[in-house]
Amino acid sequence: MIKARRRKLRIFRFTVLVVMGLFFFLPIGAMFEFSTRGNSINAPRTLDAWVQISQTPGLIKAITVSLQLAVITSIGMVALLLPTMVWVRLRLPQISRAVEFICLLPLTVPAIALVVGLRPIYRWIEINIDPSILTLAFAYLILVLPYSYRSLDAGLATIDLKTLSEAARSLGAGWGTVMLRIVIPNMPSAILNACLLSVALVLGEYTVANLLNFQNLQVAVAYVGLTNAGTSIAVAVGSLLLAFILLMVLALVGGRLQQQNYIPGQRT
Amino acid sequence: MTAAGNPAVTPARPTRGGRFTVTWVGVVPFFVYVGLFLLLPTAIIVVGSFTDPKGGFSLANFQGINKPYMLKSFQQSLIISAISAGAGAIFGSLLAYAVVTGNPNGILRRAVMSASGVLAQFGGVALAFAFIATLGTIGFVTEFLLNHGIDIFHNGVWLYETPGLILIYVYFQIPLMLLVFLPALDGLRPQWREAAESLGGSTWHYWRYVAGPLLAPSFLGCTLLLFANAFSAYATAAALLTQGGVLVPLQIQALITSETEAAQPGLAQALALAMIIIVVIVMSLYALLQRRTSRWLR
Amino acid sequence: MSAEITRGKAGIEVQLQDLSRRYGPVIALNDLNLTLAPGELVALLGPSGCGKTTAMRLVAGLEEANGGRVLFGGKDVTDLPANKRDVGMVFQAYSLFPHMTAMQNVAFGLRLRRKSSDERRQRAGEMLELVGLSGFADRYAHQLSGGQQQRVALARALAIEPTVLLLDEPLSALDAKVRSRLRDEIRHVQLEVGITTLFVTHDQEEALAIADRVGVMQSGHLEQLGPPTEIYSRPATPFVAEFVGLTNRLDGNVKSGAVEVRGTRLPLVQPDAADGPATALVRPEAVSLAVDGDLGTGPMVGTVIAVAFLGATSRVTVDLGDVTVLAQMPTATAAAHPAGTRVRLAFRDDPVLIAREEKAAVEA
Numbered sequence: 001m002i003k004a005r006r007r008k009l010r011i012f013r014f015t016v017l018v019v020m021g022l023f024f025f026l027p028i029g030a031m032f033e034f035s036t037r038g039n040s041i042n043a044p045r046t047l048d049a050w051v052q053i054s055q056t057p058g059l060i061k062a063i064t065v066s067l068q069l070a071v072i073t074s075i076g077m078v079a080l081l082l083p084t085m086v087w088v089r090l091r092l093p094q095i096s097r098a099v100e101f102i103c104l105l106p107l108t109v110p111a112i113a114l115v116v117g118l119r120p121i122y123r124w125i126e127i128n129i130d131p132s133i134l135t136l137a138f139a140y141l142i143l144v145l146p147y148s149y150r151s152l153d154a155g156l157a158t159i160d161l162k163t164l165s166e167a168a169r170s171l172g173a174g175w176g177t178v179m180l181r182i183v184i185p186n187m188p189s190a191i192l193n194a195c196l197l198s199v200a201l202v203l204g205e206y207t208v209a210n211l212l213n214f215q216n217l218q219v220a221v222a223y224v225g226l227t228n229a230g231t232s233i234a235v236a237v238g239s240l241l242l243a244f245i246l247l248m249v250l251a252l253v254g255g256r257l258q259q260q261n262y263i264p265g266q267r268t
Numbered sequence: 269m270t271a272a273g274n275p276a277v278t279p280a281r282p283t284r285g286g287r288f289t290v291t292w293v294g295v296v297p298f299f300v301y302v303g304l305f306l307l308l309p310t311a312i313i314v315v316g317s318f319t320d321p322k323g324g325f326s327l328a329n330f331q332g333i334n335k336p337y338m339l340k341s342f343q344q345s346l347i348i349s350a351i352s353a354g355a356g357a358i359f360g361s362l363l364a365y366a367v368v369t370g371n372p373n374g375i376l377r378r379a380v381m382s383a384s385g386v387l388a389q390f391g392g393v394a395l396a397f398a399f400i401a402t403l404g405t406i407g408f409v410t411e412f413l414l415n416h417g418i419d420i421f422h423n424g425v426w427l428y429e430t431p432g433l434i435l436i437y438v439y440f441q442i443p444l445m446l447l448v449f450l451p452a453l454d455g456l457r458p459q460w461r462e463a464a465e466s467l468g469g470s471t472w473h474y475w476r477y478v479a480g481p482l483l484a485p486s487f488l489g490c491t492l493l494l495f496a497n498a499f500s501a502y503a504t505a506a507a508l509l510t511q512g513g514v515l516v517p518l519q520i521q522a523l524i525t526s527e528t529e530a531a532q533p534g535l536a537q538a539l540a541l542a543m544i545i546i547v548v549i550v551m552s553l554y555a556l557l558q559r560r561t562s563r564w565l566r
Numbered sequence: 567m568s569a570e571i572t573r574g575k576a577g578i579e580v581q582l583q584d585l586s587r588r589y590g591p592v593i594a595l596n597d598l599n600l601t602l603a604p605g606e607l608v609a610l611l612g613p614s615g616c617g618k619t620t621a622m623r624l625v626a627g628l629e630e631a632n633g634g635r636v637l638f639g640g641k642d643v644t645d646l647p648a649n650k651r652d653v654g655m656v657f658q659a660y661s662l663f664p665h666m667t668a669m670q671n672v673a674f675g676l677r678l679r680r681k682s683s684d685e686r687r688q689r690a691g692e693m694l695e696l697v698g699l700s701g702f703a704d705r706y707a708h709q710l711s712g713g714q715q716q717r718v719a720l721a722r723a724l725a726i727e728p729t730v731l732l733l734d735e736p737l738s739a740l741d742a743k744v745r746s747r748l749r750d751e752i753r754h755v756q757l758e759v760g761i762t763t764l765f766v767t768h769d770q771e772e773a774l775a776i777a778d779r780v781g782v783m784q785s786g787h788l789e790q791l792g793p794p795t796e797i798y799s800r801p802a803t804p805f806v807a808e809f810v811g812l813t814n815r816l817d818g819n820v821k822s823g824a825v826e827v828r829g830t831r832l833p834l835v836q837p838d839a840a841d842g843p844a845t846a847l848v849r850p851e852a853v854s855l856a857v858d859g860d861l862g863t864g865p866m867v868g869t870v871i872a873v874a875f876l877g878a879t880s881r882v883t884v885d886l887g888d889v890t891v892l893a894q895m896p897t898a899t900a901a902a903h904p905a906g907t908r909v910r911l912a913f914r915d916d917p918v919l920i921a922r923e924e925k926a927a928v929e930a
Binding site: 002005009012017020023024026027028029030031033034035080081083085086087088092093095099102105106107108109111112113114115116117118119120121138139141142145154175203205206207208210211218221222227229232233236237239240243244248249250251 | 287291292295298301302304306308309310311312313316354359362363364365366367370373374380382383385386389390391392393394395397398399400401402407408409439443471490496500502503506507515517520521524525535536539540541543544547548551
Binding site: 457459460462463464465466467468469470473476478481482563564565 | 625626628647648649650651652653654655656659660661663664665674675677678679708719722723726732
């Protein structure tokens with residue numbers, strides 16, 4: 001009786017996993033296949049499309065710029081968010097709810113809607129500060145807020161922030177030292193987690209860049225795709241692989257922090 | 269978040285009324301930043317929606333939404349979001365069940381969770397192109413089926429229309445459902461099943477009276493989350509439906525990239541505001557349902 | 567509908583015959599034979615992994631045996647699935663359905679049996695009253711304390727008038743104070759209803775306190791089965807002696823049917839034991855201390871290093887130089903020799919068990 005139930009479950013699991021596996025890997029496989037196609041149906045496989053990546057100047061520039069944006073956004077996120085969260089935990093616990101709410105707000109504002117309000121601001125930035133695409137980092141930081149906040153919050157919950165910071169301060173450390181030498185070294189996986197999520201988001205971002213007339217990675221992929229489908233798909237596969245690798249690293253290193261049933265504030 | 273209550277050790281500096289200011293200085297950068305790049309744009313949208321081209325207060329922009337082609341866009345957006353959310357919820361929960369009934373520390377579970385983390389973010393341009401490579405007119409699967417005598421585009425190339433878009437949305441909805449719904453499934457204690465059995469219940473009874481009601485709020489909440497996710501999506505549609513058209517995000521795009529913007533600057537903002545309101549409502553319901561779930565299925 | 571309703575079925579005999587269960591190479595249960603008389607409460611006691619929970623789950627039908635039979639009142643239920651066996655079960659934790667009130671939980675089994683809503687309400691109300699929670703019918707699990715939750719779980723299990731009641735370490739997740747009170751209540755309810763009960767626990771105090779008979783298990787088999795007093799004062803094996811209650815392990819030498827321990831000759835539980843070195847197992851209650859007179863020196867003289875106050879009794883730890891001995895006595899007596907006092911030990915003349923294994927004792 002129990003054996004029958006177990007067998008039914010096994011069949012169910014197998015079916016579901018195989019079907020889903022096919023469904024999800026088919027398009028990815030198709031991308032590989034497409035990007036290695038020759039000129040006609042019967043032409044041999046070729047890496048021409050991949051090679052052409054380096055020969056399409058717009059693409060190289062876009063890739064570089066997106067990587068720069070990813071790094072800037074990550075650093076900016078840590079520099080802005082971490083001190084604030086530490087400060088709130090230590091000095092202003094009464095507003096921690098408000099800070100959490102604000103950090104999760106971007107989840108309720110679709111990027112396409114947000115960009116409508118960002119356009120006038122970016123017009124101003126373009127004229128008065130810098131027309132460079134790197135100013136996109138300002139907007140990206142907002143987009144990554146919810147994911148970064150959750151990661152950093154989970155990490156901060158596991159270290160006894162109050163005790164450590166008081167000990168350091170009583171020994172004469174300034175706040176900068178506390179942050180750099182005490183806080184950050186004690187939550188490496190949470191910070192890594194937050195950074196990798198930010199990088200993945202920035203590399204995959206299209207909406208804001210496109211509608212603010214900037215040419216980032218995804219915008220370039222779309223643009224190139226109009227004329228050279230193979231190459232743009234090659235880039236798309238590349239960016240997907242990169243995101244996959246990043247998130248695999250995340251899973252291996254920051255494993256515990258990803259558990260959804262983690263209750264912040266509770267220490268073992 | 270630490271428990272509120274204990275004031276931290278006071279700094280050695282002899283501040284009096286100044287201590288209040290010093291403490292709040294620490295969070296000023298954050299609030300200024302968020303104010304500039306999140307609240308200000310939102311304010312611009314809200315104000316702009318109620319402003320006519322001459323600068324005065326007006327509801328004309330909302331009347332602009334009341335046109336047939338615009339309403340059709342809303343309808344399409346809602347339909348596509350609903351269908352992709354529904355399909356994503358059903359298949360995603362089946363997949364979640366298949367994963368959760370396996371070894372919790374096994375490699376299958378970890379691999380599927382990591383893959384889902386990637387695939388849930390895998391949207392936009394890359395995904396659209398992936399599907400073009402699979403099911404486009406010269407796509408891998410298309411050609412394969414053609415070689416076997418099946419022309420899937422017999423009645424038109426549906427990939428670039430609503431059915432195609434729904435299919436593509438389902439591709440990232442399923443992993444998202446897996447990620448957000450799995451914790452609820454994890455929260456089902458084996459004791460409940462065994463208790464139900466020992467009291468005389470069959471598998472059907474268990475699902476009907478115990479597991480079903482327990483999972484329902486989370487399932488519904490996650491479906492709503494998927495709905496908001498699809499509704500907000502822009503990049504995929506933009507890459508796929510290159511002639512623009514019948515979705516709200518695409519209408520916004522058309523408005524802010526066209527030369528006729530000067531004539532109706534507030535319309536895009538009104539549309540953005542409408543989108544925000546819809547998403548806020550849906551996400552609030554989601555949060556409420558999640559709270560109920562976490563009480564039962566910690 | 568009278569007070570008789572709480573009686574339910576008359577107690578039914580439960581038999582476990584040659585029950586075996588293995589998980590791959592691991593043998594969880596090895597030909598277990600056990601008969602529970604109608605209305606009897608048998609406690610299965612043992613360390614984790616001894617097979618007690620496996621045995622219970624086989625009786626419940628939540629797992630399938632690899633060999634042997636389970637009989638309820640002579641009827642073979644081995645091939646019946648759990649939901650057809652008519653057992654009442656209380657789990658260690660997470661017993662209650664969180665989305666139902668206490669009343670709905672208790673009535674759940676009745677609902678599955680298509681009882682009318684009036685019947686359900688009446689019966690569930692009676693059950694809640696039986697466990698002393700009449701006013702708590704509309705509370706949800708998260709509004710109840712751990713002890714209250716377990717009482718509701720008990721009411722729920724009994725509501726369906728099961729053949730046998732199975733309790734899987736129901737008190738382990740509770741606070742100490744709640745534990746002892748609830749343990750007595752469970753026993754009281756069990757006696758009142760007269761239901762055959764199997765109680766699994768790793769806490770020997772619990773088992774000894776409430777069971778009609780205790781079965782001590784280790785590594786898948788029963789080491790000893792008998793009334794609590796017998797288990798405690800006449801342990802059949804060294805494992806039982808060391809698992810149940812405290813024991814002093816003292817090196818000694820067996821000669822002609824008695825064992826010589828530190829200069830004292832003590833009779834043996836098994837007088838036909840072979841001569842040679844052995845470890846004698848002496849209960850702390852069998853050790854007495856004397857402070858008066860010239861104590862002299864010798865293997866039975868030492869210093870008190872600690873006195874642990876346990877309420878009515880106290881446990882005195884004595885350092886004899888090469889070994890530490892525990893003695894247990896009324897607190898008033900223990901007051902005569904606080905820490906630091908030199909004392910002389912004496913062993914009561916009770917038969918002792920000996921152990922000849924080289925390895926250390928099993929953890930209780």
